[in-house]
Amino acid sequence: AQTVTQSQPEMSVQEAETVTLSCTYDTSESNYYLFWYKQPPSRQMILVIRQEAYKQQNATENRFSVNFQKAAKSFSLKISDSQLGDTAMYFCAFMKLTTSGTYKYIFGTGTRLKVLA
Amino acid sequence: DTAVSQTPKYLVTQMGNDKSIKCEQNLGHDTMYWYKQDSKKFLKIMFSYNNKELIINETVPNRFSPKSPDKAHLNLHINSLELGDSAVYFCASSHVYGQRYGYTFGSGTRLTVV
DSSP states (O other): OOEEEOOOSEEEEETTSOEEEOOEEEOSOSSOEEEEEEEOTTOOOEEEEEEETTOOSOOEETTEEEEEETTTTEEEEEEOSOOGGGOEEEEEEEEEEOTTSOEEEEEOOOEEEEEEO | OOSEEEEOSEEEEOTTOOEEEEEEEOSOOSEEEEEEEOTTOOEEEEEEEETTEEEEEOSOOTTEEEEEEETTEEEEEEOSOOGGGOEEEEEEEEOGGGGGGOOEEOOOEEEEEO
């Protein structure tokens, strides 16, 4: 069974600094998709970044980038120049194809990030 | 314009009651989902519908019954509510061929059973 592990329940970072959130996953599939979602106190789930497993190049979206290590099954999120608005729960998610031909997420347990002024 | 809207945002009810949560999306997506986030923030899929057809039904008690009158709506009806049903329920949508690009989530419905 696929699992997603986020080993850091809570983290904090000073404003303008860089922080890295870790995520590891377990799968026997060769093609899959990985995501980071942000959930601020408003509760809204916001897609931060995605990575396709067959692409070696790490995805980047503005201040957010990933370090995707397929062999190690690791998918960490780096937030550069942290801003107060980055304070949120961050969920790592693995997307798998089901037997019905559709996709579903397997989510990690989340990392609560607090950006300090 | 809200892309995926859920109503109500908060729902407090007594054990044994029956309640519904409504979800509507205006993105033209053909696939909709219900996810449950428990008190420890763990998110897990409950159901998925594609063009009004149920395609994913996880091991959810049959007190939970999704209904999709059309591809823009997916409602969740819960019978005989129990304390353990307290959670945040998220509706989401995507194109069936665009699922791997991610979903658009609603803002969630916090259900509290007392």
